[in-house]
Amino acid sequence: MSLPEEFVRIARHFRPLxxxxxxxLVDDAAVFTPPPGRDMVVAADAMVAxxxxxxxxxxxxxxxxxxxxxxxxxxxxxxxxxxxxxxLSVPRETPDAWFAAFxxxxxxxxxxxxxxxxxxxxxSTPGPVCLSLTILGTVQPGQALRRTGAGVxxxxxxxxxIGDGALGLLAARGEIDDAFLADRYRLPRPRVxxxxxxxxxxxxxxxxxxGLVQDLGHICRASGVAAAIEATLVPLSPAARRMERLxxxxxxxxxxxxxxxxxxxxxxxxxxxxxxxxxAVTRIGxxxxxxxxxxxxxxxxxxxxxxRGGWSHFG
Amino acid sequence: MSLPEEFVRIARHFRPLxxxxxxxLVDDAAVFTPPPGRDMVVAADAMVAxxxxxxxxxxxxxxxxxxxxxxxxxxxxxxxxxxxxxxLSVPRETPDAWFAAFxxxxxxxxxxxxxxxxxxxxxSTPGPVCLSLTILGTVQPGQALRRTGAGVxxxxxxxxxIGDGALGLLAARGEIDDAFLADRYRLPRPRVxxxxxxxxxxxxxxxxxxGLVQDLGHICRASGVAAAIEATLVPLSPAARRMERLxxxxxxxxxxxxxxxxxxxxxxxxxxxxxxxxxAVTRIGxxxxxxxxxxxxxxxxxxxxxxRGGWSHFG
Numbered sequence: 001m002s003l004p005e006e007f008v009r010i011a012r013h014f015r016p017l018x019x020x021x022x023x024x025l026v027d028d029a030a031v032f033t034p035p036p037g038r039d040m041v042v043a044a045d046a047m048v049a050x051x052x053x054x055x056x057x058x059x060x061x062x063x064x065x066x067x068x069x070x071x072x073x074x075x076x077x078x079x080x081x082x083x084x085x086x087x088l089s090v091p092r093e094t095p096d097a098w099f100a101a102f103x104x105x106x107x108x109x110x111x112x113x114x115x116x117x118x119x120x121x122x123x124s125t126p127g128p129v130c131l132s133l134t135i136l137g138t139v140q141p142g143q144a145l146r147r148t149g150a151g152v153x154x155x156x157x158x159x160x161x162i163g164d165g166a167l168g169l170l171a172a173r174g175e176i177d178d179a180f181l182a183d184r185y186r187l188p189r190p191r192v193x194x195x196x197x198x199x200x201x202x203x204x205x206x207x208x209x210x211g212l213v214q215d216l217g218h219i220c221r222a223s224g225v226a227a228a229i230e231a232t233l234v235p236l237s238p239a240a241r242r243m244e245r246l247x248x249x250x251x252x253x254x255x256x257x258x259x260x261x262x263x264x265x266x267x268x269x270x271x272x273x274x275x276x277x278x279x280a281v282t283r284i285g286x287x288x289x290x291x292x293x294x295x296x297x298x299x300x301x302x303x304x305x306x307x308r309g310g311w312s313h314f315g
Numbered sequence: 316m317s318l319p320e321e322f323v324r325i326a327r328h329f330r331p332l333x334x335x336x337x338x339x340l341v342d343d344a345a346v347f348t349p350p351p352g353r354d355m356v357v358a359a360d361a362m363v364a365x366x367x368x369x370x371x372x373x374x375x376x377x378x379x380x381x382x383x384x385x386x387x388x389x390x391x392x393x394x395x396x397x398x399x400x401x402x403l404s405v406p407r408e409t410p411d412a413w414f415a416a417f418x419x420x421x422x423x424x425x426x427x428x429x430x431x432x433x434x435x436x437x438x439s440t441p442g443p444v445c446l447s448l449t450i451l452g453t454v455q456p457g458q459a460l461r462r463t464g465a466g467v468x469x470x471x472x473x474x475x476x477i478g479d480g481a482l483g484l485l486a487a488r489g490e491i492d493d494a495f496l497a498d499r500y501r502l503p504r505p506r507v508x509x510x511x512x513x514x515x516x517x518x519x520x521x522x523x524x525x526g527l528v529q530d531l532g533h534i535c536r537a538s539g540v541a542a543a544i545e546a547t548l549v550p551l552s553p554a555a556r557r558m559e560r561l562x563x564x565x566x567x568x569x570x571x572x573x574x575x576x577x578x579x580x581x582x583x584x585x586x587x588x589x590x591x592x593x594x595a596v597t598r599i600g601x602x603x604x605x606x607x608x609x610x611x612x613x614x615x616x617x618x619x620x621x622x623r624g625g626w627s628h629f630g
Contacts (some may be wrong), residue, residue, distance in 0.1 A: 023461070026520055026537050028391040029358035029452075031459045042433055044449060045343035046402035048440040076343040085446040087361035118357055125363045127442020132402040134359060134449035137344075138565040144346045146338070206343055222341055 006122055009096070013103040015125055019083055019116025027070040030118040032083070038138040041079035045070050049128035053186075056170055059098050060105030061186045062131070067109050068188045069209065070135035072256040075195030076144040076207040079137035081113050086120035113192060143199040149207050150204035150223035150261035156285040157202075157270065159191050160238040162212050166252020167245060180239045187257035193277040195258060201270050204261035205310040212250040213306055215259055220292035228295040229248070229285030231304055250296060251306055324411070325549035334398055334431025343429040345433040347398070358392035360384050364443035368501075369487055372414050375420030376501045377446070382424050383503040384524065385450035386434060387571040390510030391522040393460040396428050401435035404445040411437040441606055458514040461579045463520035465538035465576035471600040472517075472585065474506050476552040477527050478623035481567020482560060510573060514549040516585050519576035526566040528609050528621055530574055535607035538576070543610040544600030546619055564626040565611060566621055576602055 020027050021032030034040055044045075045066070049055050053062050067084065074081050086106075088099070105128075110116055118136070124138055156263025171178045200207060206222055208215045212234070220227050231246060240249055262270050268282070274281040285297075296304040319539050336347030337533055360381070364370050368377050382399065389396050401421075405413070425431055427491070433451070478625060483500025486493045486569055505522075512518060519538055523530050535542050555564055575596075577585050583600070589596040600612075611619040 026533070027462055028388040029356045029394065030457075031354050031392065031451075033354050033456060039348050040355070041344045041346050042400060042449075042451070044400040044402050044434055044447075046404050046445075046447065048404050048438060048442070050441055051404075051439055073343040076473075077346065080342065085357060085359040087359050087382065088367075089361050089363050089445050089447075092616050119359055121360045123361050123363060124366055125442065125445060126365055126442065127363070127445065130363070130404050130440060130442065130445035132359075132361065132404075132436075134357075134400050135344075136357070139346065141322050141348060144342075147342055151594045153355030163503075171436070218341070267481050272413050 008101055010124060014117060017103060017106055017117040019118060021083065022118050023237040025119065035057055035138050039141045039144065040137050040278050041074060041077050041144060041184040043070055043073040043135065044134040046130065046132045057172070057186060059101040061068060063102045063192045064103035064187055066111045066131050066133050067106060069256060070133050071113055071190035071192055071312060072188060072207040072209065074135055074137040075190045075192045076205050076258060077139065077147060078143060078195050078199050078205070079139045080196050081115045081192060082118040082136045082138055083116050083118040084136065085118050086135045087132045088122045089125040091129070092124045095234045096134055137294070143223045145195065145198055145202055145205035147204050147206050147219050147222035150219050150225050150287045151263065152287055152289045154203050154261040154263050154286060154287045155267065155283045156216065156227055156229055157281050157283050158208065158235065159194060159239060159258045159264050159279050159281055160189065161235045162208065162255055162257060163240045163249020163252060164237050165254025165256065165260055166248050167243055169254065176243065178239050180237065188254070190256055192281055193259045194279045195274045197277065198260065201266050201273065202262055206233060206259050208255040208257045208259050210253050212255065212259065213296060215250050217292070219259065219261060220294060225246055226290035226293050227285060228288055230297045230298060232299055233282065233284040235282040236281065247306060324414055324437060328414045329432060332418060332432040334419055334427060334433060336398065337431070337433050338346060340434065350453050353454045356389060356392050356454050356459060356460065357449065358385055358388035359449040360388070361445065361447045361449060363445050372487070372501060374416040376421035378417040378630040379424045381448050381500055382421060383505045384571060385448050386428055386502060386505035386507055387522040387524065389450055389452040390505045390507040391460060391520050392454065393458060393510050393514050393520070394454045395452065395511055396430045396452045396507060398431050398433040398451050400433050400449045401599065402447045403437045404440040405496070406444070409441045422529050423536050460510065460513055460517055460520035461535050462519050462521050463538035465534050465540050465602045466578065467577050467602055467604045469543055469602045470577040470582065470598045471531065471542055471602060472577050472596050472598050473523065473550065474505065474509060474573040474594050474596055476550045476555060477523065477570055477572060478555045478564020478567060479552050480571065481563050482555055482558055484569065492559065493554050494590050495552065500569055504595055505571055506573045509589055509594045512573065512588045512592065516581050516588065517577055521574050523570040523572045523574050526562055527574065528536040528566050531609045534574065534576060535609060539607060541584060541603040541605035541608050542600060543603055543612060545612045546612055548597065548599040550595065550597040562621060588629025
């Protein structure tokens with residue numbers, strides 16, 4: 001009795017990625033012992049070709065982006081990654097080389113982030129490639145970062161640089177010519193190393209995935225505070241600065257940087273742990289008393305009008 | 316700043332399904348304390364419209380089938396369900412009523428199986444509806460059922476009836492007229508109540524999702540044994556019996572019954588726990604020494620030729 005292609009493909013490309021709990025991917029589910037005394041942190045994200053990545057994006061980078069957007073969610077919760085499950089719905093004619101490259105991308109990031117594949121499913125689709133990944137991590141009980149704790153007077157901080165993701169999409173599409181930005185779009189840098197040491201420093205946290213202004217609005221609503229940021233303080237990469245597309249940088253998606261609320265008394269502590277993690281942090285504004293809304297101030301202190309608070313993959 | 320449709324939809328339809336660990340679905344991930352002293356069991360399955368369900372299948376039944384196929388994986392591992400994460404990629408024009416019905420189906424099954432939504436993602440797709448669900452459960456350490464333990468002389472047992480899923484697909488497509496079978500295709504009955512009490516009774520277990528013969532082959536390969544089953548012993552529903560499509564029943568998919576290896580000395584114990592769970596169990600053959608392969612014997616004891624060992628969603 002010959003095995004259908006699905007099982008051959010799993011054995012060839014995905015079994016080498018499987019951790020001990022995955023039982024060689026031959027059982028109906030994975031089994032693992034959670035690290036004693038820790039809470040589990042779980043998140044899931046989907047990506048669809050033509051919506052979240054381009055049809056001709058290299059499969060290894062698509063795989064790594066899928067994994068990294070989920071790792072970014074763990075970073076935002078202050079969690080340590082443990083493993084992941086993956087479902088792939090791909091057109092029937094997808095060549096074996098696509099799976100080989102996809103798995104090679106996962107292997108690279110498994111090594112970088114110290115995680116392993118736990119299980120999943122592959123299936124065909126008459127439509128575009130549709131991927132879903134569930135990430136599992138752990139955190140000390142009571143130490144998960146939340147969106148709810150931002151206090152009046154806390155600073156608004158971001159990691160890295162903002163806007164490269166949105167500009168990078170234009171670069172990946174060939175609309176602008178910049179290899180740095182295209183790479184930033186295709187390969188997010190989840191701030192796991194910083195997120196896991198922010199308990200006791202950040203009063204609220206999330207990752208910037210749908211645009212800085214919109215995501216800051218989420219923290220405001222969850223915490224019952226307002227926020228004002230100064231556009232000139234928002235850290236832009238040299239490449240982004242050259243493009244002079246500030247509104248896009250502030251509202252575009254795909255940054256996967258951390259957005260933090262930090263009480264002023266803890267500024268020095270934040271800089272210390274960020275420096276130790278090798279991750280830049282920048283204060284761009286403050287949380288204020290008032291209705292949950294975000295104000296963006298321009299160079300002359302005037303309020304910048306922003307039509308939309310960012311973009312959603314649904315928008 | 317208005318919220319994009321995605322967030323409105325999550326708040327309206329999915330937040331009511333969220334368990335305490337889901338943090339109201341407003342954070343980047345869910346956080347929960349694993350039941351102390353137990354191992355975690357995790358599995359993920361994807362379903363695509365036009366492949367795993369019909370485009371016009373009722374959304375509440377699509378949702379329940381997605382959840383139940385995953386619950387069936389937990390049943391096969393002997394695990395107790397805990398919660399799930401869900402990603403939905405749907406066409407932009409999907410009406411709100413579709414989401415309402417989909418969520419209503421989930422709510423029904425959450426109550427029936429004692430689980431809650433932990434998190435997920437919704438996104439648009441230019442293609443067919445593409446769903447992915449990750450289920451989380453727990454098991455006593457060392458008590459997970461595996462495919463690897465079938466021993467020579469163990470009986471081959473199945474729960475419920477076999478073949479209703481494959482025939483039910485024909486009924487759902489309108490190719491045959493039978494409401495019972497269509498329902499069996501659309502609404503699997505995961506054998507969670509039995510699976511969780513099979514430790515110490517079943518030497519190997521899996522769920523029948525890709526066809527009885529093919530799935531039995533999986534146990535044979537994992538356990539290093541052969542198996543022979545008698546076609547006349549395979550339990551068929553009255554509706555399936557009327558259709559006289561035995562080969563389809565033995566090789567078709569979507570049964571979501573349990574396939575078990577049970578040492579003869581434990582037959583009485585199996586019947587006892589199955590009876591207590593209200594689930595029929597039937598012995599259909601035995602595991603034998605020899606190369607990992609499945610033999611199906613017909614009414615006269617002759618070997619039935621089966622072209623394929625079942626079907627895969629990829630095949």
